Amino acid sequence: MEMETRSEKYAADISTIREAQARIESFIHRTPVLSSEFLNSIAGRTLLFKCECFQKGGAFKFRGACNAIFSLDDHQAAKGVVTHSSGNHAAALSLAAKLRGIPAYIVIPKNAPKCKVENVMRYGGQVIWSEATMESREDTANQVLQETGAVLVHPYNDRRIISGQGTVALELLEQNQKIDTIIVPISGGGLISGVALAAKSMNPAIRVLAAEPRGANDAAQSKAAGRIITLPETNTVADGLRAFLGDLTWPIVRDFVDDIITVDDKQIIEAMRLCYEILKVAVEPSGAIGLAAVLSDGFRKNPAWKDCNNIGIILSGGNVDLGVLWDSFSKN
Amino acid sequence: MEMETRSEKYAADISTIREAQARIESFIHRTPVLSSEFLNSIAGRTLLFKCECFQKGGAFKFRGACNAIFSLDDHQAAKGVVTHSSGNHAAALSLAAKLRGIPAYIVIPKNAPKCKVENVMRYGGQVIWSEATMESREDTANQVLQETGAVLVHPYNDRRIISGQGTVALELLEQNQKIDTIIVPISGGGLISGVALAAKSMNPAIRVLAAEPRGANDAAQSKAAGRIITLPETNTVADGLRAFLGDLTWPIVRDFVDDIITVDDKQIIEAMRLCYEILKVAVEPSGAIGLAAVLSDGFRKNPAWKDCNNIGIILSGGNVDLGVLWDSFSKN
Structure with missing residues (x-):
């Protein structure tokens, strides 16, 4: 109860x-x-x-990303996922998406640590650069959402x-x-x-x-x-x-x-x-x-x-x- | 057979x-x-x-050191152990000796990496410095053997x-x-x-x-x-x-x-x-x-x-x- x-x-x-x-x-x-x-x-x-x-x-981060990706129904999943995380969530989401065979669009601010960007690329995420501000990151992510019909996976508030x-x-x-x-x-x-x-x-x-x-x-x-x-x-x-x-x-x-x-x-x-x-x-x-x-x-x-x-x-x-x-x- | x-x-x-x-x-x-x-x-x-x-x-190295230390009979063990290893074996032997409550005399050449010497000290080994040559290391170890009656534990040929x-x-x-x-x-x-x-x-x-x-x-x-x-x-x-x-x-x-x-x-x-x-x-x-x-x-x-x-x-x-x-x- x-x-x-x-x-x-x-x-x-x-x-x-x-x-x-x-x-x-x-x-x-x-x-x-x-x-x-x-x-x-x-x-x-x-x-x-x-x-x-x-x-x-x-x-x-891979735990949550995996749970999110494999919770999607096939129709949703086919359009891919988007996030504007700066790092570990982005890599994790890329990897989980790759395992399911769907695209992951990753909005990354230009000042992100190099190794975190490399991780996203290594795991097959599609990097989309934004300015460092949260506004630019969210705007860019929204634009991707509209263009692709992908599902937003927030790094924590989900x-x-x-x-x-x-x-x-x-x-x-x-x-x-x-x-x-x-x-x-x-x-x-x-x-x-x-x-x-x-x-x-x-x-x-x-x-x-x-x-x-x-x-x-x-x-x-x-x-x-x-x-x-x-x-x-x-x-x-x-x-x-x-x-x-x-x-x-x-x-x-x-x-x-x-x-x-x-x-x-x-x-x-x-x-x-x-x-x-x-x-x-x-x-x-x-x-x-x-x-x-x-x-x-x-x-x-x-x-x-x-x-x-x-x-x-x-x-x-x-x-x-x-x-x-x-x-x-x-x-x- | x-x-x-x-x-x-x-x-x-x-x-x-x-x-x-x-x-x-x-x-x-x-x-x-x-x-x-x-x-x-x-x-x-x-x-x-x-x-x-x-x-x-x-x-x-701790595996072998532990096996050597706990193979000793009580009489041998009480006199302690000696080695002239430069590093990981020395730390391992110190730690194993500490677990058995017996002394470990560690002959270390003066050019050994700092972190390896710190490891020996952290684990309670008694550091005895020698020159960097193998001759000096062996001579120093032999001297300790004679003075203490400790058992030599070679780092690998044992x-x-x-x-x-x-x-x-x-x-x-x-x-x-x-x-x-x-x-x-x-x-x-x-x-x-x-x-x-x-x-x-x-x-x-x-x-x-x-x-x-x-x-x-x-x-x-x-x-x-x-x-x-x-x-x-x-x-x-x-x-x-x-x-x-x-x-x-x-x-x-x-x-x-x-x-x-x-x-x-x-x-x-x-x-x-x-x-x-x-x-x-x-x-x-x-x-x-x-x-x-x-x-x-x-x-x-x-x-x-x-x-x-x-x-x-x-x-x-x-x-x-x-x-x-x-x-x-x-x-x-």
Whole structure:
């Protein structure tokens, strides 16, 4: 009964997430969970890293994209899909479309990181350039929509996407039954919405915490204000975490995310370095933010989280230009 | 019966490898096997990457070290262990010794990469510096042996080490039953000896191929000459692959390794870049050489290997200074 109430109130629920899992599991990688005793000793807790950087396309985004693409009926699908995402969602949608044999039109701002553009091309997406502003991106996408009749697949404010991303939590909690806390990067809220709905449904005692860059802390401000706050500008090395919450993700974040931990870029880069040097996993800045959060004073010194002993951390993606990476390390 | 003959002729066999597995499995990580459709498409085969860079200590070396340490009787163990390895074996031995609560004396040449020295210290090894020459390293180690009564654990020319490293192949062939070929970095021959003995015993049709840097191609020369060849000097970016075969590893390499594929440093660095950018795995140059080998003309154009369709590649380690790594990428 509770679930029925939820599915009216929220964009997804445990049953849409389980449906997504059944729909996509033959296409996705079941990503491994890694751990390091050295990182455990630094954190003073057991950390379990869910390596979505090893997902196809290099990020968790393939889960949602796959669920969206394979949810389309044949008539819709034939016309293809469009998105104006800047990166990982675009690559993921391209790859999922390729698997179904339909076109993916990807509107990309001219300032997007090179490796993310290469990923889109590698996976067969048709790149359509726009200016860097959100207005130009949306206008260009609308133009493509009108010309092709394709279906818009929003990177996060979409029930199919939220349900697909939630499969990360289903897998993680199957892989490790001791997890009492999950820390998830937050941007537009697609991943954390799916994770929170799945995890809280499987075990209401699990804490779901968001990690957010200080220079793009719209979600923390939104939680504090009780309504969606957007920012006039964002400034963070974590280029994947600059989006704002949408009307479908906000109610889930508001009601199911226990707290938002804010970290600065220096902490993100230090966490990224630990991922490379200790875990041996190549993450992008957005992907390392969960580790930055558990190592931050904001988490460690908060008595509310002192009983978080087995923490699942979602390493959300690994698409980074090595040159940009090195610049970050050198400057910090 | 065949196995009895083998154990007289060679330093290890499938039963010593299975004993090693039982001895060490509660201490080691069962490392995941990753794959990438993009890399498959480049290679024209299915590649299955066994990620020993995620092993404790950052390399496969922990398997052999653990087997050696936990094979000691209590009296021997109490006096500790010594080695004069330059890197991953040293870290691995330190960590295994720490788990047993015994001292590890690690003789390290002054020119060893910083991250490898840090690894030894992180895992509680007692660093004893020597000059960079093998003579100085051996002399210093002998001095420590005499002073402490500790047990020397050679990095590869040791039956306990060979047996421990062979557990990589047991795991890999359990994780993927289709594998018809395994490509293994070769240096002193400990890893490939264990892998070849295990794999050929489980399935005699499996091809076991070594990957070796052109600037340290003593194993290729040895196979061609039919006896152990050592080199006056070595020159390769793959600092973990500069050792020469020993009297215990040579007969196994001679009799069970099907071929040795030689690659140059540029190919190693390109393979390392693919590991970072596509697989999202942080490998050291030595770790990436198996991928370099399958992408080389020496492998691709050799008709003997045209039926190698499902290739296990051992990503042997991930301990690299990020600064050194970046220099390599920039210069190539």
